[in-house]
Amino acid sequence: MRRKGLASMAVQTVASTSPTDSPTDSPAGSSGSAEPSLGAAVALSCRECGTRTALGPHFVCLECFGPLEVAYELPAGDPAGLRERIEAGPASMWRYAPLLPVPADVAAKPNLNPGFTPLVQADRLAAELGVTGGLYVKDDSGNPTHSFKDRPVAIALEAARAFGLTTLSCSSTGNLAGAVGAAASRAGLRSCVFIPDGLEQSKVVMAAVYGGDLVAIDGTYDDVNRFCSELIGDPLGEGWGFTNVNLRPFYAEGSKTLAYEICEQLGWRLPDQIVIPVASGCQLVKIDKGLRELIALGLVEEKPYRIFAAQAEGCAPVSRAFKDGSDVRPVKRPDTIAKSLAIGDPADGPYVIDICKRTGGAVDDVDDAQIVDSIRLLARTEGVFAETAGGVTLGVTRKLIASGALDPALSTVVLNTGDGLKTLDAVAPTARPSAVIAPSLAAFRDAGLA
Incomplete structure (x- = not known):
């Protein structure tokens, strides 16, 4: 079922609370009676019907079952x-604390201080692709656990603290599990994270090394997510904060900081075009929200911008729906090397389509061979080793340029959301020694490498 558009979202996020907009009473199960201190956040607002709910570990509107998000x-x-x-x-995402649901002293609390990662001016890549309007790679591999997931987890951690939750948890395709484990360890909380069995070994190790509990479930990511939703409603889940379930409204706000940073690093200017990988779709939705907040606050000059979404062919429900003009239909068994994007039933898929249409963008997908080729192209031209999701984003960028959907004469930002060291298996077959030689100059010359 398609959800309604996003026309009211920007207004809701910057408007002051009026008497008619006052939050409703907290649903049963809310932690604590005192209003938590989360900066400029004043309530949770339903993205569909606008009903407001008091700040708390809630994620679904009780009036229409639409998704909740933070109102400020x-x-x-x-x-x-x-x-x-x-x-x-500070040189972290906490420089934007006035625009986030976090306490004013957040930078002084024990956390991983993610964000403010490089915006790489990719001139050599631009020359290869024929981009003349300026090409940039927002490289989020430099975050503490080497993916963008440190951003939303940092916000979710502050919400968990505010609501008195003692266990930090998540359902994850890999990167989020590591980010949750690290953040909980730094903050002194217990962590218990859930992943589908069969993830890349590097991501499994990174999630387990922080000392929390790591549980692999025999099934897909969507199976894992359903299990976590059941656990929240069971007494076993009492006191648990699931970053991407009952803390999702807060967690999701972390991705806005990518929009803030990109614009600040461009000299407080909006990019003309931005290409974003899509798994659940949450990141793209919140980047759009962040851009619109900057416009509403007068921090950037308003002008048109276009958002493009990138998926892997082996799990492309949003891309197929966009091309077919149909509803987003779940993919039951994702089959792609881009496992971090292998979410077959993306919660924000319909909103991604709305945003891409509203901004004049598009949604497309690439196959595994194109993903690997794009990882190698980015590494060869700019020295940035992207994980498979970054290969998807660049691969789709190349495809959009070739089709004419993306204008090479406009400024373009491409997101790399994680470190290639996390997905070595994807590129290992094509990244091998140029030659194996004897330790002599003659052998070096004979190999044709001199």
Whole structure:
């Protein structure tokens, strides 16, 4: 079933709470009676019907069962002053604390301080692709656990603290499990994370090394996610904060910081085009929200921008729906080397399509061979070793340029969301020694490498 569009989202996130918008009473099971201190966040608002709920570990509207997201009273009226305040802040995502659901002293708390990763001006890659308007790679592999997941987990951690939750958990395709394990360890919380069996060994090790519990489930990611939803409703899940389930409204806000950083690093300008990988679709939706918040606050000059979504061919329900003009139909058995994108039933899929259509973008997908070729191209031209999701994003960028859907004369930002060291198996067959020689100059010359 397709959900309604996003026309009211930006207004909801920057408007002050009025008497008619006052939050409803917290649903049963809310932790604590005192209102938590989460910065400018004032309530949870249903993305569909607009009903407001008090801040708490809730993720579904009780009126219409739509998704909840954070509503704010953001600092308006002094964009120059806000820009100065941000620029004087820490070199992490906490420089944007005034725009996030976190306490004012968040940077002083034990956390991993993710964010403010490089925006690489990719001139050599641009030359290869024929891009003349400026090509940039937002390289999030430099985060503490080497993926963008550290951003949303950092926000979810603050929500868990505010609500008195003692166990941090998630359902994960790999990167999120590692981010949750690391964040919980740093904060002194217990972690218990759930993954589908058969993930890349590097991601399994990275999730397990932090000392929490790692549980592999025989099934797909969607099976894991359903199990976690059941656990939340069981007494066994009492006191648990599932970053991407009951803490999802807060967790999701972390991806907005990618939009903030990109614009600040471009000199407080919007990019003309941005290409984003899609698994659940949450990241793309929140990047769009972040861009619109910057416009509403006067931090950037309003102008058109286009958002493009990238999927792997072996798990491309959003891409197929966009091309067919149909509803998003789940993929029961994803089959792709891009396992971090292998979510067959993407919760935000319909919203991704809405955003791409509204901004004049598109959704496309690439096969495994194109993913590997694009990983190697990015490494060869810019020295950035992307995981398979980054290969998907660049592969789709190349495809969109070739089809004319993406304008090479406009500024374009491509997201790399993780480190290639996490998905070595994908490129290992094509990344081998140029030659094996004897330790002599003659052998080196004979190999044709001199």
